[in-house]
Amino acid sequence: MSTNVIMPQLGESVVEGTVTRWLKRAGEAVTEFEALLEVNTDKVDTEIPAPASGTVLRVYVAEGQTVRAGTLLAVIGQPGEATPEAATEATGAHRAAPAAPAPPAEANPAEAGRRGELGFISPVVARLASERGVDLGQVRGTGQGGRITKKDVLAFVGGRDAAPAPWETPALGELFRPSEELRGAQPSVAAPSTAAAAAGSTVPLTAVRRSIAEHMVRSRHTSPHVSTIMEADLSRVLSHRLAHRESFGRDGVNLTLTAYFVSASVAALKAVPMANASWSEQGIVLHRGVNIGVAVSLGDEGLIVPVIQEADQLSLLALARMVNDLSGRARAHKLAPDEVQGGTFTITNHGVSGSLFATPIINQPQCAILGVGALQKRVVVIETPDPSGGVQDSVAIRPMVYLSLTFDHRILDGAMADAFLGTVVETLERWT
Amino acid sequence: MAEITLIEGLRQAMDEELGRDERVFIVGEDVGPRGGVFRATLGLFDKYGPQRVIDSPLAELSIVGVGIGAALYGLRPICEIQFADFIHPAFNQIVSEAAKMCYRSNGDWTVPLVIRAPYGGGIGGGLYHSQSLEAFFTHVPGLKVVIPSNPHDAKGLLKAAVRDPNPVIFLEPKKGYRLIRGEVPEGGDLLVPIGPARISRPGADLSVFAYGMMHHYVLQAAEIVAAEGIQAEVIDLRTLLPIDRAAILSSVRKTGKALIVHEDNRTGGYGAEIAAILSDDAFTDLDAPVRRLAGPDVPAVPFSHPMQDWFMPNTEKIAAAIRELAAF
Numbered sequence: 061m062s063t064n065v066i067m068p069q070l071g072e073s074v075v076e077g078t079v080t081r082w083l084k085r086a087g088e089a090v091t092e093f094e095a096l097l098e099v100n101t102d103k104v105d106t107e108i109p110a111p112a113s114g115t116v117l118r119v120y121v122a123e124g125q126t127v128r129a130g131t132l133l134a135v136i137g138q139p140g141e142a143t144p145e146a147a148t149e150a151t152g153a154h155r156a157a158p159a160a161p162a163p164p165a166e167a168n169p170a171e172a173g174r175r176g177e178l179g180f181i182s183p184v185v186a187r188l189a190s191e192r193g194v195d196l197g198q199v200r201g202t203g204q205g206g207r208i209t210k211k212d213v214l215a216f217v218g219g220r221d222a223a224p225a226p227w228e229t230p231a232l233g234e235l236f237r238p239s240e241e242l243r244g245a246q247p248s249v250a251a252p253s254t255a256a257a258a259a260g261s262t263v264p265l266t267a268v269r270r271s272i273a274e275h276m277v278r279s280r281h282t283s284p285h286v287s288t289i290m291e292a293d294l295s296r297v298l299s300h301r302l303a304h305r306e307s308f309g310r311d312g313v314n315l316t317l318t319a320y321f322v323s324a325s326v327a328a329l330k331a332v333p334m335a336n337a338s339w340s341e342q343g344i345v346l347h348r349g350v351n352i353g354v355a356v357s358l359g360d361e362g363l364i365v366p367v368i369q370e371a372d373q374l375s376l377l378a379l380a381r382m383v384n385d386l387s388g389r390a391r392a393h394k395l396a397p398d399e400v401q402g403g404t405f406t407i408t409n410h411g412v413s414g415s416l417f418a419t420p421i422i423n424q425p426q427c428a429i430l431g432v433g434a435l436q437k438r439v440v441v442i443e444t445p446d447p448s449g450g451v452q453d454s455v456a457i458r459p460m461v462y463l464s465l466t467f468d469h470r471i472l473d474g475a476m477a478d479a480f481l482g483t484v485v486e487t488l489e490r491w492t
Numbered sequence: 493m494a495e496i497t498l499i500e501g502l503r504q505a506m507d508e509e510l511g512r513d514e515r516v517f518i519v520g521e522d523v524g525p526r527g528g529v530f531r532a533t534l535g536l537f538d539k540y541g542p543q544r545v546i547d548s549p550l551a552e553l554s555i556v557g558v559g560i561g562a563a564l565y566g567l568r569p570i571c572e573i574q575f576a577d578f579i580h581p582a583f584n585q586i587v588s589e590a591a592k593m594c595y596r597s598n599g600d601w602t603v604p605l606v607i608r609a610p611y612g613g614g615i616g617g618g619l620y621h622s623q624s625l626e627a628f629f630t631h632v633p634g635l636k637v638v639i640p641s642n643p644h645d646a647k648g649l650l651k652a653a654v655r656d657p658n659p660v661i662f663l664e665p666k667k668g669y670r671l672i673r674g675e676v677p678e679g680g681d682l683l684v685p686i687g688p689a690r691i692s693r694p695g696a697d698l699s700v701f702a703y704g705m706m707h708h709y710v711l712q713a714a715e716i717v718a719a720e721g722i723q724a725e726v727i728d729l730r731t732l733l734p735i736d737r738a739a740i741l742s743s744v745r746k747t748g749k750a751l752i753v754h755e756d757n758r759t760g761g762y763g764a765e766i767a768a769i770l771s772d773d774a775f776t777d778l779d780a781p782v783r784r785l786a787g788p789d790v791p792a793v794p795f796s797h798p799m800q801d802w803f804m805p806n807t808e809k810i811a812a813a814i815r816e817l818a819a820f
Contacts, residue, residue: 072615073499073530073669102531102670184748187776204820210748210779 062137063112064144065096067121069129071103078126079133080105084116090136097133112136118143179207188213191267194220268362279424283339283468287419290481294435294459296491308377318387319380320488321407321432322352326372328483329405332472335480336404338425339470353403353423354383356390357412365423366390367403411435417462427471430484433462493677499669501643501676502532502608505650506570508681510540513568516654519546519555520572520608529574530610530669556582556607560590560659563605568654576611576663577623590659591634605659606650610666611639612705612755613787614804618795624756624787629661630733630765636660636686637733641707643674645730648684656686665704672708689736691743695723697818698749698780701740701766703729706753706805713810722818732762740766741774748779751817753805758786780820785813 067077081098084090095107096116114136121133135143178196181189185208189196192213199216201208265273297320308315329336329350338345350372353365366386371379389395406423411434420431438460446452465481472480496504509516518533524547527534537545548555552573559569573579579586590603613622629637636658640646646664653660665672676682692707693714702710707728714724725743729736744750750770752763763784770782785805787793793803 069616072617072621073610073666075670182748182779183776184779207820209820 062117062135062141062143063114064132065108065111065134065136067099067127067129067131067133068108070099070101070106074101074103074129076126076128077101079121079123081123082119083107084110086116086119086134089115108133110136115139117141179203179205181208182210184210185213188217191270192217193271266362272362275424276421279421282424283422284470285419285422285466286469286474286477287464287466288474288477288481289417289462289464290478290485291460291462292485292488293440294461294488297488298459300491308380311377311381313377313381314384315376315380316383317435318354318383318407318409319376320491321409321430321484322354322368322371322379322383323376324484324487325352325405325407325430326350327487328480330372331483332476332480334472334476335428335467337427337471338404339427339468344471347404349402349404351402351404353400353406353426354386355406355408356387358391358393364390364395364400365403365406366395366399367401369402406430407432411461417464419464419466422466422468426468428465428467428477428480430481431464431466433464435459435461493675495673495675496643497670498640498643498646498665498672498674499530499532501640501645501647501674502650502664503534503536504676505647505654506533507536507539509568509570509651509654510536510544513654514544515566516568516570517544517546517562518570518572519548519558521548521550521555521574523547523572528572530666532608532664532669533572552578552580552582553585556585556590556605559605559607560585560593560603563590563603563659564593564601568604569606570654571605571607573607573609575617575621575623575666576609576625577620579607579609579625582607583628586629586635586659586661587632591632593634594658595634602657603659604655604657606653606656606662607659608650608662608664610669611663612665612667613793613800614667614705614755614806616795616797616800617793619792622793622800624754626661626663626732626754627756627761630735630762632733634659635733636731637663638686638731639663639665639704640730641665641668641692641702641704641728642672644676644682645684645690645728647676648682649686649730651681652683652686655683660686663704665708668705668708672705684730686731687734687736689727689729689731689739691725691739692728693724693726695725695747697723697725697747698751698814699725699727699740699743699747700751700753700810700814701727701729701763702753703732704755706755706810709805709807709810710753712807713814716807716811717814717818720815722814724814724818735765735769737769737773740769744770744774745777748777749817749820750778750782751785751813752782753785753810753813755787755803755805757789758784759789761786780817783813783817785810 070077077099079097080100083095083097090096090110091113093109096110097108099106099108115138117135117137119134121127179201194213194216196208199208199212202212203209301315305315333346336347336350349370351367351369352371353367355363355365357363368382386399403426405426406429408420408429409432410418411432414434416433418431420429422429437457440456440458440460442454442456443451444454463481463484465477467477506518518536522529523533524537524542524545533545555571559571562569590605594602611624626637626639629635636656638649638653638660640649650662653662693711700710710726714726717724725747727739727743752766754761754763756762763786767782787803794800
């Protein structure tokens with residue numbers, strides 16, 4: 061049996077050595093521990109003893125050659141014995157990593173089934189689910205034992221956000237409050253948050269704030285926003301309201317101006333169905349139902365958009381009742397999930413904080429959003445028929461409001477948007 | 493750019509600093525005509541003479557004590573501890589004197605001292621030539637602790653350490669002295685700042701933190717698992733004290749998973765500090781437990797080769813730990 065002669069590691073930090081001289085040649089006999097060759101490293105020069113007695117069958121490394129520790133230098137054995145072919149690195153301390161990759165990790169651990177209902181929820185998964193409003197029960201887990209991983213949540217959110225549900229997209233703007241509050245004391249929303257007032261400090265992002273920011277940016281990137289602005293004379297609406305307030309009150313309903321704006325929007329959405337639509341690459345999706353979201357401010361906590369489902373099927377009384385109910389429960393955090401879903405159009409009343417007109421951001425994937433400005437008594441010029449058949453101008457004081465429509469220019473062009481907004485104005489001004 | 497060994501990077505750094513600033517000198521066992529047991533100071537005695545490259549007695553307490561005194565007098569000593577294992581007699585000098593001087597004198601006195609010490613196992617050195625002791629020193633405010641993983645950083649960090657006004661414990665992965673080669677720019681004044689860690693391989697699936705010899709193995713392991721579809725981000729910490737918290741946090745905020753590899757034994761090791769930082773400041777970013785792959789809690793690296801292999805983390809063990817964490 062032959063014995064291999066290996067380049068030893070000559071010192072703790074030494075990884076290679078140079079063969080300076082062979083003391084025995086191939087074919088010569090050698091006894092164990094007899095000096096076989098001389099080796100030089102950058103630390104030492106030394107003789108290497110023969111590891112066994114026998115004949116030097118073959119020498120692999122020539123004098124002057126530098127090789128790594130562990131390299132086969134020579135083979136000692138009995139004449140006629142077979143010798144290895146190549147002077148490759150023998151097995152030793154510096155074994156290379158195995159060439160063949162280890163078998164991949166379990167292909168689909170989810171098939172093993174999740175332990176418990178959801179399995180282990182890691183901190184980052186819990187945070188992402190809360191921030192992005194993810195129902196973890198719907199997420200397929202690919203981690204150990206079917207655990208839901210961070211990647212699983214991100215993949216789920218990625219897929220869902222491709223066609224975001226409307227309730228995840230709070231509208232911009234201020235709350236749509238009953239007009240009593242509008243005319244009452246200064247709204248509290250005008251007071252800046254004390255936390256934000258501290259100079260040079262950072263206010264931590266709440267989940268709602270982060271979500272609003274994300275959706276606003278996404279909406280701006282999704283739709284080309286264009287705004288058009290008109291004004292409406294609310295004289296007839298106000299006199300109608302004055303006349304019916306008491307009878308509505310007897311039914312337990314507080315008749316707010318909001319109900320009129322919802323009703324006027326319904327009329328306009330029916331006149332211009334393209335405004336009750338969503339963009340898709342396959343085509344413009346016209347929605348069958350007219351579901352109108354109304355933005356409700358939750359103060360420092362952000363805002364929420366409850367939806368009046370099938371608003372086109374409701375009378376003014378029913379609309380007013382719905383607005384009362386939804387806005388009240390929104391502030392009390394008592395909305396059911398399906399009450400913030402499925403909106404096809406949104407109204408936001410930024411006028412509450414005194415704003416005359418604004419250009420809100422569209423609540424994706426809707427087509428448009430109506431902004432209602434502050435109600436103001438303004439001097440306007442009124443044209444009345446002249447007995448001689450002409451037109452007579454007169455000056456009057458009228459309750460006026462600016463209305464803005466911000467729309468997705470992929471779906472609507474300016475003329476169609478103006479037709480929509482004109483219908484809202486006309487409905488309000490001709491209220492009977 | 494020339495490809496050189498890690499130890500040649502160290503030698504060049506000392507040569508250049510000795511040449512640049514006459515306040516710089518080297519003191520240690522056999523560092524003179526012999527050039528050090530690892531030959532890190534080879535040729536420097538002949539070039540700069542016995543006043544600048546000084547053979548010391550076998551007394552580590554005095555090597556460091558002399559260094560501290562000289563530093564207080566305005567010199568820039570580089571103390572060589574032959575093996576990090578032998579540093580313990582100097583512990584009092586390092587911890588009670590060098591580390592505290594600036595604080596104790598309210599900034600009037602500083603100790604611009606570098607202590608070089610080859611550390612680590614896997615070289616068949618047995619109990620007294622294999623120790624890793626970074627954790628003793630990373631516990632001490634007032635010290636800086638640096639461990640390079642490649643010739644470029646070895647050279648640049650050592651030159652920066654010589655110029656640093658504070659005591660720097662410069663631990664050198666001795667197994668990598670001649671094993672790790674790399675390109676280092678020729679000429680110029682190569683400085684690598686003390687402090688910042690470096691992403692040596694970007695990845696999205698998990699973060700692996702290492703330094704010194706283990707960093708070398710981690711890169712190899714990352715290459716192996718990449719073929720299996722696992723993208724490990726590798727961070728070479730380079731400076732252990734002060735710790736680059738921002739680099740650690742930003743990587744884990746991205747990947748959600750962290751593995752720390754060191755050959756020093758696990759309990760009270762440096763990995764525990766990284767795990768604590770992640771728990772403090774990245775808890776809600778974690779998608780898996782923070783894992784440590786470290787030497788076992790036995791008193792020393794065994795001499796027997798099979799036992800040494802059992803002790804030391806290596807490429808295969810690291811790849812296995814990465815796979816396990818990636819699958820979590």
